[in-house]
Amino acid sequence: MGKRKTAQECVVFVCAGDSCSDRKSRKLYKRLVEGIEKRKLSGSVRCVRTDCMGRCEDGPNVIVCPGAIAVCGAKPKSADELLDGLLKSGVAPDSSEL
Numbered sequence: 001m002g003k004r005k006t007a008q009e010c011v012v013f014v015c016a017g018d019s020c021s022d023r024k025s026r027k028l029y030k031r032l033v034e035g036i037e038k039r040k041l042s043g044s045v046r047c048v049r050t051d052c053m054g055r056c057e058d059g060p061n062v063i064v065c066p067g068a069i070a071v072c073g074a075k076p077k078s079a080d081e082l083l084d085g086l087l088k089s090g091v092a093p094d095s096s097e098l
């Protein structure tokens, strides 16, 4: 039997394709993981690296589920704001706010 999902479970997908990696998506991923641990959210928020999402020109790209909310042009320094936005409203902030 697999692990049951909670209603609040959230997954933050971070593109680790070549173009997004060149724009520091690996550092963004690391900061998101650190932020999740710092906020003790490991039970409800996961961060996962993905292959290219097909929108390289907009990267680094992040998709937050549920909702499949796309955050384009996310920067490592905006990891805390992204997580805080998720906590506050349950949705990722618009990338123009980061």
Ligand code: FES
Binding pocket: 015, 016, 017, 018, 019, 020, 021, 051, 052, 053, 054, 055, 056, 057, 059, 060, 061
């Ligand atoms: S490398 Fe990230 S969208 Fe293509």
